[in-house]
Amino acid sequence: xxxxxxxxxxxxxxxxxxxxxxxxxxxxxxxxxxxxxxxxxxxxxxxxxxxxxxxxxxxxxxxxxxxxxxxxxxxxxxxxxxxxxxxxxxxxxxxxxxxxxxxxxxxxxxxxxxxxxxxxxxxxxxxxxxxxxxxxxxxxxxxxxxxxxxxxxxxxxxxxxxxxxxxxxxxxxxxxxxxxxxxxxxxxxxx
Amino acid sequence: xxxxxxxxxxxxxxxxxxxxxxxxxxxxxxxxxxxxxxxxxxxxxxxxxxxxxxxxxxxxxxxxxxxxxxxxxxxxxxxxxxxxxxxxxxxxxxxxxxxxxxxxxxxxxxxxxxxxxxxxxxxxxxxxxxxxxxxxxxxxxxxxxxxxxxxxxxxxxxxxxxxxx
Numbered sequence: 001x002x003x004x005x006x007x008x009x010x011x012x013x014x015x016x017x018x019x020x021x022x023x024x025x026x027x028x029x030x031x032x033x034x035x036x037x038x039x040x041x042x043x044x045x046x047x048x049x050x051x052x053x054x055x056x057x058x059x060x061x062x063x064x065x066x067x068x069x070x071x072x073x074x075x076x077x078x079x080x081x082x083x084x085x086x087x088x089x090x091x092x093x094x095x096x097x098x099x100x101x102x103x104x105x106x107x108x109x110x111x112x113x114x115x116x117x118x119x120x121x122x123x124x125x126x127x128x129x130x131x132x133x134x135x136x137x138x139x140x141x142x143x144x145x146x147x148x149x150x151x152x153x154x155x156x157x158x159x160x161x162x163x164x165x166x167x168x169x170x171x172x173x174x175x176x177x178x179x180x181x182x183x184x185x186x187x188x189x190x191x
Numbered sequence: 192x193x194x195x196x197x198x199x200x201x202x203x204x205x206x207x208x209x210x211x212x213x214x215x216x217x218x219x220x221x222x223x224x225x226x227x228x229x230x231x232x233x234x235x236x237x238x239x240x241x242x243x244x245x246x247x248x249x250x251x252x253x254x255x256x257x258x259x260x261x262x263x264x265x266x267x268x269x270x271x272x273x274x275x276x277x278x279x280x281x282x283x284x285x286x287x288x289x290x291x292x293x294x295x296x297x298x299x300x301x302x303x304x305x306x307x308x309x310x311x312x313x314x315x316x317x318x319x320x321x322x323x324x325x326x327x328x329x330x331x332x333x334x335x336x337x338x339x340x341x342x343x344x345x346x347x348x349x350x351x352x353x354x355x356x
Contacts, residue, residue, distance in 0.1 A: 033208045037208055037215070044222075048222075070233045118322065160327035160330075164329055165322035182238065184330065184333075186233055
């Protein structure tokens, strides 16, 4: 064997001898990706399972949900959201359906609604009533075309700090329009 | 021939996991971004008071059935539980004051449990609250009157009617 004709082992041994510990990095093994892949798969399966657990998807930035220990899962129905009121910068809103703002609840509007409820015992919000009437008529027509009865279920999602008088106005107005079976939406307590 | 075969074996020896990992990481990040999907929602059923078209008929039906009329008033001071039975024995009203700033839901649940033991068939409750009570406390009241156990099993009074004081 000539000096210039080494086998790989001989060459490595020679380099190692020369460089000492610096040679270790050259021979470092490849990172094992299998463990990471296992972890990723488990996280993915968990996330997918969590997604399928809830049929309801709500997207309201200015709303804090109430919590409940009840375990009844919500079913598909008309959604009515009442966001946080009392903040001057971002006034509350009543949102119907997927994302249809019906009414802005600034301080002036809140005062007038409150006076209406306390002085006249009138719990109907006219703007909301108009929008709900349209929805009820549409729902009735759809139900009729499908040979079904209009059931009047409504999902009420309200901010946890909403005053009861305002929630009552929303409930009374929806009952007045035919949506009188309320499902008050909360987050399950163990979440 | 055999050499060619062994070359093929060597080429397909190790699976390249990097693209698969890329997909996984992207999916996980996407799902974490849409984190609201995590929230599991639940619903509580409620109704508003209804006026019977025939008052006399409604009263007669109530008297005949001797049903429990359970009213729970929610005020700034706390709860007032008012059970009554038309033509039946007098039932004691119970005042449940607030625990500092918080409502005492545990005592309300215990009171509901007592009444449920006396009237096992009854499921209705009328919750009457002051206008400025927070919605969260109304839900808490409904929860306390519905659950026999803290974990939410065995419903006591799940048929809620809401009214304003």
